[in-house]
Amino acid sequence: MTNPTPSPETQNEAMQIAKATQKSNQTKEQTKRVAQGIEKGIALYKKQQKVKARERDKDRKKQLRHKEHHTSQGDLDVTESSTPESTSGRNSLPWVLLVLSWVGFAAYLLMVQ
Template sequence: MTKNSISEQTENQAFQIAKATQKPNQTKEQTKLIAKGIEKGITEYKKRQKAKARDLDKKRKKLDAKQESLALNENEHHDIALSKKQRTMQASDTGSPHYYTSFAYIMLMITLAWIIFHMITVH
């Protein structure tokens, strides 16, 4: 089938429509001419619908690509936020109350040991 040829299905549809709308005393040749006009109309309609479908498909693909890139960016931002949070947590591990409590306890023990040592050595 070439670019300009009309499908058999379209020809049959056009001829059926032309026959259904046929007026009394209308010749076969007039009916054939009407059918040809209807064929052209159907063909033009199909071309326009295909063009619209192509345009919509292009737009859909662009939107899909945009959504995918946005999702990737969102995942990257989420990963960055997680890594910042992890770094913050690691940095705050040294500043946790448990760390300070342990440090204070050790300092207290050292101080007590120093006091006891001096008490023993003075007497």
């Protein structure tokens, strides 16, 4: 795998960092080598960040697909459970409880008197 030449911005940034950390008795050639090492480090860092970004994107897409899959299954479950038989059973429950509570209340009043 060939190493592409770093961008001019990366080269400038590496040279600035190398000059900022330059020792007093360091030659220009040594500073240039330090800058090249920094360029390689920057290139490696960018490469690692691209790999991490790709992995995050894959995970995000996988979670999105998983969520859509569960949402679509949830929609199917809701449509299957909303048949007329099941909705009528759920609608009659409050009425049955209301009638039972009134019967119980009437029975209580009759027992108290």
